Amino acid sequence: MRVKGKKVLVTGGAGFIGSHVVDLLLEKGAKVRVVDDFSSGKRENLSLHEGNNSLEVIEGDIRNSELLETALSGVEWVYHMAVKCLRESLEDPFVVHEVNATATLDLCELCRRMGVKKFVYVSSSEVYGSAEYVPMDENHPLNPTTVYGASKLAGEKYALAYFYTYGLPVTVIRPFNTYGPREHFEGVYGEVIPRFIVQILNNQSPTIFGDGKQSRDFTYVGDTARGILEVSLHPDAVGKTFNVARGEEVSILEVSNLLLRLLNKKEEISPVFLPPRPGDVKRHFADVSRARKVTGFEAKVDFTRGIEKFLLWFKSTYSAPDDLLPLIEKFCWEKR
DSSP: OOOTTOEEEEETTTSHHHHHHHHHHHHTTOEEEEEEOOSSOOGGGGGGGTTOTTEEEEEOOTTOHHHHHHHTTTOOEEEEOOOOOHHHHHHOHHHHHIIIIIHHHHHHHHHHHHTOSEEEEEOOGGGSOSOSSSSBOTTSOOOOSSHHHHHHHHHHHHHHHHHHHHOOOEEEEEEOOEESTTOOOSGGGOOHHHHHHHHHHTTOOOEEESSSOOEEOOEEHHHHHHHHHHHHHSGGGTTOEEEESOOOOEEHHHHHHHHHHHTTOTTTOOOEEEOOOTTOOSBOOBOOHHHHHHHOOOOOOOHHHHHHHHHHHHHHHOSOGGGTGGGGSOOGGGGO
8 A cells, every 4th residue: 555645644653663663754755744742752853754744743732623724634544642651640540531532433423524645543451450461462361550551451442343333444553662762861750761761870779569570561662653554554454453662571680680681780779679550461462463464574683673763863862961861860659
């Protein structure tokens, strides 16, 4: 399916993964409109495209129906990626539900009314909860452990209901834990790998919540963005759900040890273990065979190489790591 010349809306397109999807869409010749309220997304994530007439950015909240209707004017495809994150759901579950679930329902209805030709709902591996078996295929039981995961599952169900009831051409994609350039390390939005990097660069022990044996299927952001695009463009993807992941299980303790080794701190620093986070899943390991069989997508960047690439970007982007340390010191679950 051709991308060139298509008018595409990306909600949350200034975010970590969203901005990488925007990069690919523009590279392939799409005309992209981004809606983002910049609560977690950053304008600098789109700075590569400054002056590009094929990119339009609208600042606003996707809970605003009038704004959404304006943003959808003339749009053929929608990549719905706007989200409130897991940590926010621990502190403010109602806002997370409004953004992740209710606003998704509103957007589906507007897309139906306005004749959108492709609706890609970017969900999350958090809809599964902890693995009951591995690898986790798309038929794995859905038992989210947080309001975030539950709200993303609600968004999936609304989107697919619009496919079954109204024929809205929906594809659901479940990325697993994505890491890489532009990933958040700050406060409530901070993810484990960049948090560890900031701590180690400041000669501090990486903070592990729980025993560190919990695992994730870490996937380099370039692979995740490419997977979202490649899967969504395949004609056989409509009405289906796909995992997008590396297909490799890595424990949090292994992440810590690899970063300590690559940053030459393994002999000097050891992790610190704190009580587990509320609702934290124990194990994630994706079955990626459906995406491979149906669309041909496979992740290319192995974990060690991906971490090396991320470290190069991080060091070139942040020259004073000590300035970053205060930004990772507060976590929302510590307030409760």
